[in-house]
Amino acid sequence: MRIASWNVNSVNARLDNVVSWLGESAPDVVVLQEIKCQEENFPRAAIEAAGYQAAVVGEKSYNGVALLSRLPFELRQRALPGDDADTQARYVEAEVGGVIIAGIYLPNGNPVESDEKYGRKLRWMDRLLAHAEGLLAEEKPVVIAGDYNVIPENEDCWDPAEWLGDALFQDEIRARYRRLQHMGFTDAFRACDRRGGQYTFWDYQKGRWPRDEGIRIDHALLSPEAAIRLASCQIDRAPRAREKASDHTPLIVTLNAA
């Protein structure tokens, strides 16, 4: 099973790129982040024509996630449990072929001085940790994939000095990401590739893409039952080079058959 994650920075602005990439890459399941539309404005017909059924958790203008699948799936969650007052569209979870797949769009958290932004990020991560414990207890293959907005280590960043004051780089943020690993989740990309300097995001500004000055912030974390089936995990840089590219590029995980 091939499972991809991609922050598309508006699914409607990116529709041609997304549909052509689905045709070329043909993953079984894709979790999208920042679709930036309500469910009624999601381009469902074009996605279905490409061969995918979609579970859409939308919101006007901002955020928004979707799970696309070529295989039958059962929707499990449309929100991250733990705070009914949180109305932002950042979480979707489904079971596909015996694998629990969660798509997440973790809050950015800047500026770090702001409880509204940074505090929200910390609290969202704490809820994710709690929910992840419950998923582990199911003892099934689980893949939590998406835009974590976390730079795990200095080597995942082209210039750590430039990111010292940023919410993506704070020690307490990175500690929470490590806690997911300590409780039993495996960073699929890092398990397959020891190299630093492998990025999933390059800012539109300042020529970051042509200079390959990026950060690795899109991740797939695997429960032990999924990790023992890990065949490969790759960053597909091709979509970032296209016209009208998203500032993120897809991450693709391949699991061996059960």
Next chain:
DNA sequence: ATGCCTTGCGGAGCAAGA
């Protein structure tokens, strides 16, 4: 230099992203 891009919203110039 809270900018430099890019998007949504709405019909100008912000807000938000990372």
